[in-house]
Amino acid sequence: MTTHIPSLTLPAILFQQPAAAILLPVAVGTAIGFGTRPKQTQQTYLALRQPPLRPPPWIFGPMWTLLYGLMGYAAHRAWTTGTSSLNPQTMALTKQGATLYTISLALNFIWMPLFFRLQRPIEATVDIVALTGITGYLIYVWGQVDEVAGWCLAPYLGWLSFATYLSAGAGYLNQWDFSDKERLLDGKPGSTKYVDEKRE
Structure with a gap:
């Protein structure tokens, strides 16, 4: 069970x-x-073999903006509700959730560089x-502090x-190797293109 770890938690002001x-x-x-x-990134996405129900690339920007906004609001609401409580258990859950939230942000932010x-x-x-998994646990923890959060x-x-x-499906369908998606363009080193297999 993760506890509050100040060194792994965003500053309270955030x-x-x-x-x-x-x-x-x-x-x-x-x-x-x-x-x-x-x-x-979009070229890579289109070039990969994908599992069924792959959404179009344009949907990710608006979707993530909305989700990030909801995450931030949940963090603010859980923190302000929890830190104003006189119940020590609620306070502990609030701070535990803050650590989980910080870890989840870090994991979220490294996914795109890792994958693409x-x-x-x-x-x-x-x-x-x-x-x-951490996000599911965070919902459980902060849900006890504030149901709306x-x-x-x-x-x-x-x-x-x-x-x-989508991540696991694309990995599996491409043999967990994306290196063959990038090919030399006109034989010039440093000049590459991504191959859309549906068009070849």
Whole structure:
């Protein structure tokens, strides 16, 4: 059972201030999305063999923005509700949840670089499985502090479950190796393209 670990927990001010709590995951998630080169990420995504129900690439940006906003609001609400409680158990659950939330953000933010930039589908799938489990536990913990905070995280858990299916499915269908998706363009070193197998 994870307890509150101050060194692994975001500063209290990032939970106390609603704007900071909401903008932190949105801003960092957006920065990582652009940092992993969106055009190349989209090309890789389209080139991979995918399991059924693969959504179109354009849906991920709006979906993640919404989910990050809900996560931030849940964090603010759970923290302010819990830290104003006179019940020591509620306070302990609030701080435990803050540590879980911080760990979950870290796991969330490294998935995209692992999967697309480093092309490590095994590690990315292990990461998202751990993230899904931690998020489920976080809902249980913060749901005891504030029911609304728990419900705000429920869509995130649902999306993570679907994303785990996509991550594992893409890894399996591509033999856990994305290296053959990138090929030299016109034989020039450093000039590559991603191959859309449906069009070849």
